Amino acid sequence: MNAETPRAITAAGLTKSYGRHHALSGVDLQVQQGEVFGFLGPNGAGKTTTIRVLLDLIRRDGGELNVLGHDPRTDGVRIRRDVGYLPGELPISSRRPARELLTYLGDLRGGVPRSRVDELAERLSLDVSRPIRGLSKGNKQKVGLVQAFMHQPRLLILDEPTSGLDPLLQQEFLTMVREVRADGRTVFMSSHVLSEVQDVADRAAIIRDGRIVATEDMDALRERASxxxxxxxxxxxxxxxxxxxxxxxxxxxxxxxxxxxxxxxxxxxxxxxxxxxxxxxxxxxPDLEELFFTHYNGGDAGTDGKAGRDAS
Amino acid sequence: MPRNVFGKYLRDNLRALLGWMVAVAAVTLLYSAFWPSMADSAEAMDEFMATFPSGVLEAMGWQDLTSAEGYLNSTVFALLMPILMVVAAIVIGTRAIAGDEEDGGLELVLAHPVGRVSVLVQRFAAVVVFIAALGFASFLTLAVFAPTLDIDIAVGYLLAATSMTTLVALCYGSLALAVGAVTGRRGLALTTGALFAVIGYVGNTFALQVSELEWLRFLSAFYYALDPNPLANGFDAGFTAILIAVPLALLVIAATTFTRRDVAV
The missing domain is CATH 3.30.70.2470 (Protein-tyrosine phosphatase receptor IA-2 ectodomain)
Incomplete structure (x- = not known):
């Protein structure tokens, strides 16, 4: 009820370890309401882990976190009501048609008008009557986008949203993102390539080895990109x-x-x-590794290998 | 259209359910259809059975084959029908959490405004309905065909016997579901369920011949279901309660861990 909470996400010192592997070693983020925020980093840097912590799928070991005014650990359900989430992969193998999945997911949120689903499906040229199992990677990605956008959430969390989409649909997707921003809603999208977010993001954070190495205006980042x-x-x-x-x-x-x-x-x-x-x-x-190499980490970038698994 | 986690899980597994129901009904019918000819040659069969040492018969789960109860106990309820039900239960119980988690579907559902306990309980309820439907297929087959096959057992006793077998399946299905909910590992859920089912089956048959292994039967759901001989005696309150308490206890254990752990790591 605090009227002056302009932040959609505030994270301070998030940590998460799996045994001896430190997936997150102190992630700090401030995402303003109404902005499009790019979350950049090479595969395995901790992007997906961070996103899963935001959604309370993974529990942080330490640090402070506030999403839409609440702590995911205690108010996960409440937060997720206002969040649309696109997973990095949507490997649903059901034989049921895409529409059934979309209706079901909408019902989990208390119902989403059919017209809204149809409108989004049409924009992305997705045939919702086809079984999900038979869909190509790109079409599955469209199903994921429809379910993330359909209830017009206050915060969209998108993990590698444009992977698998052809260039024309990428443009349509970017238009959808801009519409969300024009609505005063927030978009948090991850990517391992700068170009995916540089056209639409206002600001971006770069994560590497579980730590935020830079948060910048997109223009400044573009300026430095090699x-x-x-x-x-x-x-x-x-x-x-x-x-x-x-x-x-x-x-x-x-x-x-x-x-x-x-x-x-x-x-x-x-x-x-x-x-x-x-x-x-x-x-x-522009190669993100190159970006670190030339501007942020001096010598050690790229030498210690991408330890750990590909978390995306 | 399914409106919730419970309905959606059943809908997604409807084809599998129908397939298993046909299999369970077919096996039930196949065995019981031989009863009339078996009854005719009862004396010859008795003599044949007398040539075995009694331990062998018990080990094979064979009883007196000259009465309808004994015949059904030795055939329908001793081997293939319960094994089919237990296998189906372990498969569906594994898929409920761990299987869906490893396939990536659970992550999407849990990113929605649903609590973990709610998802777990709804999936468990769907597993219960799934297994109950299999038991019902077996019961219905027996109840419908018993009169034409000269099986003179009251419907209530048929219901008791199939219910007990259904509860056995539910025990092992719940175990697979619970291990999956605690660990998130499909393989572990499947093998734990299967391992305990095998121990349980052996514990109530072969192990009875070895006095050092007799205690094994207390770990066996089959023992609690079959030892009271429900075809002849109907429901046994105490043992039925045990077979209901075990799945519920497993659900509680699963819930306490599932709400605390990381999902889709």
Missing amino acids: RRVTLRFADPVSRERFAAAERVRDVVVDGDTLHCMVDGSPDALVKLAAEHTVLALTSEE
């Missing part, structure tokens, strides 16, 4: 000129092909390249 660019020219080019360009490093020229890393804006590189005839340009996704 991507690997490959250019192929009609004629051989000089390495030196490109190596001298702003924000460009690790330049390798192999005849008419140039490989390099670009930190942040590729403006200087593009302008330089425009002096030549460009036959092809590829730009790889």
